[in-house]
Amino acid sequence: MAHVIVLGAGIGGVPSAYELRKHLGKQHRITLVGSNPYFEFTPSNPWIAVGWRSREDTRVEMAGPLAKHDIQWVTQLATAIDAEHSSLTVADGTVLNYDYLVITTGPKLAFDEIPGLGPDGHTQSVCTHTHAAAAWERYQEFLKNPGPIVVGAAAAASCFGPAYEFAMILDADLRKRKLRDRVPMTFVTSEPYIGHMGLGGVGDSKGLMESELRQRHIKWITNAKILGVTPGQMQVAEHGEDGAIKKEHQLPFAYSMVIPAFRGVDPVAAVPGLCNPRGFVIIDAHQRSPKYRNIFSAGVCVAIPPVEVTPVPTGAPKTGYMIESMVTALCSNIAAEIQGKPAEARATWNAICLADFGDTGAAFVALPQIPPRNVTWAKVGKWVHLAKVAFEKYFLRKVRTGNVAPVYEKYVLKALGIELLK
Numbered sequence: 001m002a003h004v005i006v007l008g009a010g011i012g013g014v015p016s017a018y019e020l021r022k023h024l025g026k027q028h029r030i031t032l033v034g035s036n037p038y039f040e041f042t043p044s045n046p047w048i049a050v051g052w053r054s055r056e057d058t059r060v061e062m063a064g065p066l067a068k069h070d071i072q073w074v075t076q077l078a079t080a081i082d083a084e085h086s087s088l089t090v091a092d093g094t095v096l097n098y099d100y101l102v103i104t105t106g107p108k109l110a111f112d113e114i115p116g117l118g119p120d121g122h123t124q125s126v127c128t129h130t131h132a133a134a135a136w137e138r139y140q141e142f143l144k145n146p147g148p149i150v151v152g153a154a155a156a157a158s159c160f161g162p163a164y165e166f167a168m169i170l171d172a173d174l175r176k177r178k179l180r181d182r183v184p185m186t187f188v189t190s191e192p193y194i195g196h197m198g199l200g201g202v203g204d205s206k207g208l209m210e211s212e213l214r215q216r217h218i219k220w221i222t223n224a225k226i227l228g229v230t231p232g233q234m235q236v237a238e239h240g241e242d243g244a245i246k247k248e249h250q251l252p253f254a255y256s257m258v259i260p261a262f263r264g265v266d267p268v269a270a271v272p273g274l275c276n277p278r279g280f281v282i283i284d285a286h287q288r289s290p291k292y293r294n295i296f297s298a299g300v301c302v303a304i305p306p307v308e309v310t311p312v313p314t315g316a317p318k319t320g321y322m323i324e325s326m327v328t329a330l331c332s333n334i335a336a337e338i339q340g341k342p343a344e345a346r347a348t349w350n351a352i353c354l355a356d357f358g359d360t361g362a363a364f365v366a367l368p369q370i371p372p373r374n375v376t377w378a379k380v381g382k383w384v385h386l387a388k389v390a391f392e393k394y395f396l397r398k399v400r401t402g403n404v405a406p407v408y409e410k411y412v413l414k415a416l417g418i419e420l421l422k
Contacts, residue, residue, distance in 0.1 A: 002028045002338050005088055005098040007078055007268075009034025009062065011042060012104035012299030012323045015404035019327060020102075021069050023335035031072040031096060033088070037061055039399050040129040043320070044392055046166045046356070048132035049257070050139060050173045055129050058392065060399045069402045078105075083271045083292045100334050103281055103297040104327075107262035108269075114154055116229030117258060123229055124257040126162050135257060146179050147254025150234055152188030155225045156261035158315025159300075160189065160197045161355050163259045164209065171216040172358025186251055187213060187220040188236055188258075190312040194220055198317045199351055200307045200371050202364040203378040212357065212380065221249060223311045226258065243311045262315070264301055276303045286343045287330035296334060298326035304349075307370055321352040322369065354388045361385040 004024070006017045009032055017032040024030065044058035066073045076090040081101070088096045109127050111118030118125060124138055125131035151167040153160050167187050174180040191197065194213065195205035213220055223239040223246075233252055240246040263269065264279020273291040275281055280303035282290060287302075289295040300323075304316045325347040333343035351366040361384025367375035398404045 002099040003031065003097065004028065004100045004102065004334060005031045005033060005096055006102040006104060007033050007081075007088065008103065008105035008299070008301070009039060010104065010106050010299070011320060012106070012301075012327055013102075014039050014062070014399055015324065016102050016104055016298065016327050016331060017066070017071050018069060018402050018404050019331040020334065021071060021402075023331050024338065026070060028338065029072065030070075031074060031098075032062075032066060033074045033076065033078055033090065033096070034062070035075070035077045037063065037075050038129075041392060041396055041399075042128070043162075043388070045126040045129065045132035046162055046169050048129065049124070049126050049135035049166065050169055051136050052169075052173075055133055058396070059129065060396055062399075065400055065402050078267050080267050081271050081274075083274060083295060086294060099294060100337075101295045102330060102334070103268055103295065103301055104299045105265045105268055106300045108265045108279070110156075110261040110263045113156075113261055114226050114228060117154065117226065117260060121229055122231050122256070123234075124255070125260070126166055126257060127159075127259065139255065142255040143177065143179065145254070146174075146182045148184045148186070148252050150186050150188055150251050150253040150256040151258070152186075152224065152226070153190055153259040154261050155190045156313040156315055157190055157259050158198050158262055158317050159259055160191060160314075160317065161319075161353055163187070163189065163257075164197075165355050165357065166257055167218055168212065168216065168357035170358075171218065185216075185218045187218050188224045188226065188234070188251070189220065189222055190224060190310070190314050191222055192241075192310045192312075192314075193222055196310075196314065197364070198307060198314045199364075199366055199369060202351070202366045203376045205362075205364060205378050208362065208378055208380055212362070224249075225312050229256070229258075239311045241311055262300065268301065278303075280304075285346050286333050287326055287347060288333065288343065296330040298330055298347075299323045302326070316369070317351065319351045319353050319369075322347070322349050325350070354384055354391065356385050356388045359385060361388060363387075 038059040041058045047053040080089040124135035153163045195209035225237045227235040236249040237245045238247045269279030281297035287296045300318045329345040329347040332345035351369040353364045355362045360382045362380045365377040
């Protein structure tokens with residue numbers, strides 16, 4: 001009997017546990033380790049931050065669903081991994097031994113790389129449910145005395161979609177409240193141009209996203225490196241194409257949300273030879289660590305090189321569809337190894353994104369994610385907003401029933417009317 005531990009209970013971890021159970025049957029043990037009792041649907045966070053959703057609306061208590069599928073549930077932080085001896089230690093000192101380890105932790109948020117950045121500093125975040133709830137509390141105070149807003153993504157960020165979403169959602173919410181005329185907005189991003197999104201652009205995403213920002217009277221600064229944040233003030237260096245500083249900006253704000261750069265979480269990054277210098281897990285074509293053959297990984301915590309060199313560093317995003325594909329591959333490969341067969345499954349690293357703008361939205365498809373591509377497609381319309389709202393309910397229902405993968409292929413691609421090239 002093999003014991004597989006899945007570390008991290010988010011969009012990568014919960015589907016991994018469920019899919020492993022389908023592949024392995026009841027004769028093998030599966031343990032899911034997460035830091036809190038809930039699955040939290042991260043894409044809903046921008047809505048939580050403006051009060052359009054509550055945390056309760058967008059999370060699932062996992063004890064019951066996991067028990068139905070005979071998956072052990074450990075709700076503690078991991079503190080150490082002994083990869084040489086195949087063991088994992090959690091916060092209360094319990095040591096869990098494994099035959100296979102699946103790492104789906106997501107990232108550590110690197111607010112500390114910029115003075116004054118983050119919820120413990122002077123800007124808000126929508127990277128976690130807790131941060132989004134705190135951003136909503138701060139937003140309610142802001143509404144009593146509106147002023148300038150700065151939204152953006154820091155140098156080396158790899159998740160630009162939520163920054164765009166939040167800027168547009170704020171605009172939509174303020175218009176509903178008849179306050180938009182009192183709120184100058186600036187979008188600050190490390191991307192070399194609007195619509196780059198860490199992907200080198202998708203179709204005419206540059207023109208599309210610039211048009212959306214113009215229509216909403218949102219100014220922008222690209223090739224931007226945030227130097228520091230003090231109460232009500234952000235210091236930003238705008239770089240030219242040669243990487244030299246072209247202009248420095250002092251941006252006043254009454255409210256700000258910035259997506260930080262990511263690093264690997266501490267117990268994962270500390271394993272010798274497992275990760276790159278940023279703490280992201282190095283994997284081969286089969287989602288497996290080249291050094292530790294019984295460790296697999298999927299999601300934001302894996303190491304993917306940037307699509308291209310940019311004047312200010314930008315990272316490559318890991319979208320929901322890409323994560324789902326990674327999960328499917330690694331579960332197939334673990335099942336094959338247990339059966340004494342070679343691990344041959346490979347993920348299709350395609351980028352498919354539904355970005356909500358509050359009253360409309362944008363859909364992007366890049367197959368594969370890294371150019372040149374077989375399919376490049378981008379569209380804007382109210383249908384994207386409606387599709388994302390419906391997808392939230394669909395995904396949470398699947399989590400409750402234990403039938404998660406492949407939801408992106410079944411739902412999102414159907415909504416887009418696109419078939420993946422085989």
